[in-house]
Amino acid sequence: MKREPRPTDRFHDFLGLANRSFEQERLLVFYGTSGSGKSSNLKFLADHHSEFRDQRTPWVWTMGKDFEVSGVRNNRLVAVDEIISFLQFPALRKLLKTNQTVAVASHLHPLWFKMLGLTLPIRSFRTDADGAKLRAYLKGRGVRYTENALQSFCRRYRSSYVELQCILERAPGQSLDHALRFNRKFDNISISKRKEWSPVHPCLKFD
Secondary structure (H helix, E strand, C coil), X not given: CEECCCCCCCCCCCCCHHHCCCCCCCEEEEECCCCCCHHHXXXXXXXXXXXXXXXXXXXXXXXXXXXXXXXXXXCCXXXXXXXXXXXXXXXXXXXXXXXXXXXXXXXXXXXXXXXXCCCCCEEEEECCCCCHHHHHHHHXXXXXXXXXXXXXXXXXXXXXXXXXXXXXXXXXXXXXXHHHHHHHHHCCCEECCCCCCCCCCCCCCCX
């Protein structure tokens, strides 16, 4: 069973971004598995955080390749989606020189970003390590689950919204425990890469 990233039903600020100050930040790294909320948290930061929502935030789609940033300068915040290789760092370095703060969605561990400068202040946020956000998601959808089932899911797929959605859709109206048993017996979730795709901003919904 192949899956493609989709936004969550409701945005849950599991990283506590709304209550954080980013006034002195230079590089923010949101890292984790696909479907765990990296882009959604970037979108929340750019459009809804009190320090950035009243200003224009350029959104740079890298398509996982080298990208051009010569025209992106003098911004309070720049969002970059996504960084998958240190070969993309030259463009990222240019953004850091010409803008105040750069926030990236990344599959790389934050330690890789030290290649940009050992003294560069980096604040990182891991998006796939917290099962609490999935508890909130399941509660919001009225899906029954046991803690054993949730922990089993997290061990196999980490804290990914998209994998959870895929599994629940194959057993509608059932508990997570039942859906997981069905998944293990009949399905296999894999990631497929498209040669061509159209970027789509996450659609955030709030209660």
